[in-house]
Amino acid sequence: MRVTGSQLVAEVLLEHGVDTIFGYPGGTILNLYDTLYEYKDRIRHILSAHEQGAAHAADGYYRATGKTGVVFATSGPGATNLVTGIATAFMDSIPMIAITCNVPDPLIGRDAFQEVSITNITLPITKHTYFVNHIENLADAIRNAFRIANSGRKGPVLIDITKDVTADTINYKPGKPLPLDPKPAFSAESIRKVASMINAAEKPVIYCGGGVPSSGAAPELLELMEKADIPATYTLMAAGIIGYDNPRTLGMLGMHGSIAANKAIDRSDLIIAIGARFSDRVALNPNKWGKRAQKVQIDIDTSEINKNVLVDFGVTADAKEFLQALLPHIKEKNHTDWVAQATSWKNTTGDIKEGDAMIHPSEIIGAICDNTDKETIYVTDVGQHQMWTAQYLRHDKTNKFLTSGGLGTMGYGYGAAIGAQIGCPDCRVIHITGDGSFHMNLNEACTAVSQNLPIITVIMNNRVLGMVYQWQTTFYGKRYSATSPERKTDFPKLIEAFGGKGFSADTPQEFEEAFKQALKEDGPVWIDCHISPDERVLPMIPGGGTLEDMIIG
């Protein structure tokens, strides 16, 4: 079948089961959009307000559905607007296919209108990039992009196609998705070694990260926790895989982690790191972190072994495959005293309430949990509200928690919530944000309205850039440089202007009423919650610090 380059893109995307694309049209990508017109019964295109929103939507779509998100953008500014979204996906190991079109090949390198070398710009934030200026290479590039994005440690791949290629023609030979690269092989010896370390430990603790949800290893993880009676803590990227009511959960660890989690790491004699990379927000002081413990690390990416913290034993393996092989070698055991001790540290602080506002973050999150079901998808932006959500949300292993962990992208939330709601139309999507983050990309409200998405946005509005403000309070002698912008944004009025519904809340009662009302709406709703700027995220261990430096109240 003779097809154009644009039709070839559509056909190869269909081969991979793609039925949804996020994007924004423009000059060089016109041919591809003309083809989308022709394929509109099979491929749905979601137009964003800004390409960054489209990239975050493709990311949120994957995190909610497990299907690789695809984003389209035109050359030049269209392509550069994707950069933050691609970098966010890269840092959190989220597969994504970004397709951009560039100026026609004869104009490449001549500073043509809207020309930019996006393959070079995105080199450090992608697993791979393809520059396609010959139609013969196009189908292979797209098929390989899907293979690379989903093999091993996942991540984004960008394909830049010159405009002439999208108009050129070729014979299309239908194909199938390429098999993924084989997962790393591990030895029987490594299984025995890890099993013997776990079987011998008296105060073991599991520290799990994004590699666990990524490989679908949550059931094996829970089995290991139960069989060997091991308490577990998780990073932001693994929040939600262990139910909040699990008797062995210690909550999140690290800078804003729970006392229990950080203390257990400090007192433990064996730390079992699964799909986690000892980031500087977790192992704040890599030389003193978990100093009493032997450390085992299981990660699919060899380069993560010994990268940040030196471990006693490292295995390169897929978390699920390794845990499946490991479990039969694990002895049933009771660490009754150790588990009791570690979990008792959990309740040493209650919900923290600071400032003179009548509503507190813990009450907002509590009310959200009281009024949503277990299939709910929670999405955050970045900052104080993100940490409060991670801390107070009653994570259940059936719900989903979407957040920008590695890159810490303010403005991630609304685009990601849109992607999640598009991918899971029957799930409730709750977007929890702060007034700082939300001001960055709230323009995507127009997308939520035009797609009629019932996303509920809860704004923890403290009228300051809270996380930076908190650091200035604690470490900079209350010198509030550029964190109190005196904005007068009326959020309920603003969403009304976009065509959605708005509420505001000054008390827990008002919030609960507004939230219940919001659940009945068909389109997007914003709830503006007036919290105090003096509310801090606690506990907190300053960067580079240890357990001894923890600020509790």
Place this chain on the structure above:
Amino acid sequence: MDNTTMRKEVISILVDNQSNVLTRVSSLFGRRGFNIDSLTVSATNDPNLSRITIVFQGTEQSLHQILTQTAKLEVVKQISPLDKRNSIYRELLLIKLRADKTERSAIHEIVEIFRGKIDDLSRTSMIVELTGTSEKIDGFMDIISCYDILEVCRTGITGISRVDEPLITDTKKE
């Protein structure tokens, strides 16, 4: 894993012979902060592959980082350190020296000892070519530095394994 002792390693990398490969590899070194002494790119007997040879200084931990991070690049087919005992390393030096008739024969004598070659001669200068290990070239440079050096070009190391079966292991698919 040793995190303190510094060591020097020659690393051999087989990469796809396509445009932008060098950018991909060198940009990785730059952004990960790897310390590279030299880097050479050369053709191989397979037109689809090129060889990159780098000389790297660092700890065992940083060596592991450079090997595993580089192996993750899609264009990298094989990567491994070259075993010192079983490999041959060579470097090429071109050096231009100020030399009038009073100095010529003395310089010529040194060049002979190092089995170098005089490639060009003018009334006031000469160009010397020398191939060898980096240590040999360092030795030559040390002695020749008492003369007036006008320009120096060193290629950096390229290396090859002595044994028939390459010692290079494919770290990519392990």
